[in-house]
Amino acid sequence: MKKHVTAAVIAIALLGGLSAYIYMLSNNKITFGYNVGYQPTQPIPFSHKLHSGQMGVDCKFCHTGVASTRHASVPSLNVCMNCHNNLAITDASGNESPHITKLKEAYNNNKPIEWQKVNLLPDHVKFNHAPHTLAGKQCNECHGPIETMAEVYQWSSLSMGFCVNCHRKPENNAPLNCSTCHY
Ligand code: HEC
Ligand code: HEC
Ligand code: HEC
Ligand code: HEC
Ligand code: HEC
Structure with missing residues (x-):
């Protein structure tokens, strides 16, 4: 009798744990490791x-x-500017890529890019x-x-x-x- 109760409690606990785990995984609340x-x-x-x-x-x-x-x-921005100084990256209408504009502005104003x-x-x-x-x-x-x-x-x-x-x-x-x- 006691054994059955224990087994049932463990089964319920495992199921509960598993569904909480799946819930959290599917909602990106946890990742592996x-x-x-x-x-x-x-x-x-x-x-x-x-x-x-x-x-x-x-x-x-x-x-x-x-x-x-x-x-x-x-790397600091001068490493990037080795290439991006003389590299035009534009869209179909000839506008410079906003990312490259940001890169050049930071470089010219001596501001670092805050990499995360x-x-x-x-x-x-x-x-x-x-x-x-x-x-x-x-x-x-x-x-x-x-x-x-x-x-x-x-x-x-x-x-x-x-x-x-x-x-x-x-x-x-x-x-x-x-x-x-x-x-
Ligand atoms: C892919 C294998 C590998 C992994 C993963 C690894 N190490 Fe190492 N670790 C080595 C090897 C090989 C050496 C060099 C042993 C030697 O030549 O003296 C070393 C050396 C070290 C040393 C220098 C020891 C000394 O005093 O000379 C430290 C500190 C260290 N590891 C910490 C870590 C930490 C912290 C992690 C995890 C974040 C880690 N290692 C992950 C293989 C590994
Ligand atoms: C090769 C590297 C390496 C060696 C050797 C190592 N540790 Fe760690 N240890 C780590 C790393 C990386 C972490 C952080 C990640 C984690 O908590 O698993 C850690 C975490 C820990 C924590 C958890 C701290 C916390 O904030 O929860 C403890 C306690 C610990 N180590 C104790 C030890 C003891 C005791 C030894 C020797 C028997 C040891 N470690 C040997 C790499 C090492
Ligand atoms: C043995 C494991 C290991 C190897 C091999 C390794 N890294 Fe790392 N790397 C780490 C760890 C751990 C950190 C985080 C260090 C910390 O938080 O102090 C890290 C951090 C970094 C960072 C963030 C800046 C920094 O230095 O903290 C860069 C960039 C990086 N690694 C590049 C590389 C490159 C490029 C190589 C190969 C040439 C390399 N790593 C090889 C474990 C490794
Ligand atoms: C060896 C030369 C070289 C270096 C060094 C270099 N880049 Fe580039 N980068 C390129 C080339 C080539 C392209 C692609 C151009 C294209 O798509 O026509 C590019 C594309 C990009 C783009 C995409 C722009 C867009 O909107 O399409 C970004 C952002 C960028 N680089 C940032 C950087 C940063 C930040 C660094 C420094 C950490 C760096 N690059 C270093 C050559 C380089
Ligand atoms: C043209 C320059 C450039 C080259 C080449 C490059 N990286 Fe990076 N790397 C960066 C920059 C800039 C960042 C910071 C932004 C980011 O995380 O994407 C970075 C970030 C990283 C990080 C994460 C650092 C962190 O914060 O933990 C790792 C790991 C790394 N690089 C490894 C490599 C490895 C391995 C190679 C070769 C296969 C490589 N990188 C080649 C520029 C470069």
């Missing part, structure tokens, strides 16, 4: 699909810090791009197929499990002690 899929609206719709995928500009041309510093870094951060670890976690790049880890192992993204989104969970699972692989020979990744 932590912030997987997080995609803030950027001030200028910069497309990696176009610049990296179609034009083949190397990641390191813009993200210059990947092999030497903690931060990959987002996509991937963000909590403050208690240490991360550094340099050792990963030097160990031959590729951008897509953590960021996914960026060169197909018209707008960047967070591809991996950036959970502790995500980091530790890779550090644990024998071929990586990466440290696992807590102080490697925590302050």
Whole structure:
């Protein structure tokens, strides 16, 4: 008797949980993992699909810090202006693209574009791009197929499990002690 009651309670709890989960998923209240899929609206719709995928500009041309510093870094506008200074992007009636106008105005007034951060670890976690790049880890192992993204989104969970699972692989020979990744 008791067993049946317990089983029924568990079944109801599971069903309730499942339907709440489906409700939240279908209403975009949660995504898988932590912030997987997080995609803030950027001030200028910069497309990696176009610049990296179609034009083949190397990641390191813009993200210059990947092999030497903690931060990959987002490029300053003079990197963009290498090309956009002398590149007319107009619509059929000859009007300049409003995004390019915004880019040039910011550049000429020495104002940065306020790019919104996509991937963000909590403050208690240490991360550094340099050792990963030097160990031959590729951008897509953590960021996914960026060169197909018209707008960047967070591809991996950036959970502790995500980091530790890779550090644990024998071929990586990466440290696992807590102080490697925590302050
Ligand atoms: C022409 C310059 C340029 C090139 C080339 C480029 N990026 Fe970016 N990248 C940017 C800019 C600008 C941003 C900030 C705006 C945004 O998030 O879309 C950015 C953002 C990112 C972000 C998100 C940063 C965050 O806030 O978490 C990742 C990850 C990234 N790039 C990876 C790559 C990879 C991998 C490649 C090569 C396949 C690449 N980028 C090539 C300019 C570039
Ligand atoms: C081992 C995983 C990993 C690899 C490999 C990796 N990244 Fe990242 N990247 C991250 C994490 C984690 C963050 C968020 C860091 C934070 O919040 O401090 C990040 C942040 C970024 C950012 C935002 C600015 C910054 O530096 O915080 C850019 C741009 C970026 N990565 C580009 C790249 C590019 C380009 C490559 C390949 C050359 C690359 N990443 C390789 C994990 C990785
Ligand atoms: C290697 C040269 C090059 C660099 C560097 C470059 N771009 Fe571009 N960009 C282009 C080309 C080429 C196009 C497409 C032109 C076309 O569609 O005719 C383009 C298109 C664009 C567009 C689309 C405009 C529209 O409305 O169609 C935006 C926005 C843009 N770039 C922003 C940026 C930003 C921001 C940076 C710096 C982070 C940057 N670009 C760096 C060459 C470059
Ligand atoms: C794709 C595999 C992979 C992933 C994912 C990964 N790492 Fe690593 N990590 C490595 C490798 C390989 C090294 C370099 C080991 C060496 O050469 O010493 C490393 C080194 C490090 C180091 C430097 C250790 C030292 O003191 O030299 C830190 C810190 C670190 N990782 C933190 C993180 C964090 C935090 C994450 C998750 C956000 C993460 N890693 C995700 C493979 C990975
Ligand atoms: C390879 C990197 C890495 C190692 C090694 C690591 N952590 Fe973490 N840890 C993370 C990351 C990234 C997060 C943040 C994401 C998350 O909460 O899952 C985290 C989160 C945590 C949290 C959750 C904090 C919160 O705000 O909820 C605790 C507790 C924690 N770690 C303890 C440990 C302990 C104890 C060890 C050693 C046995 C350890 N970690 C080793 C990367 C690491």
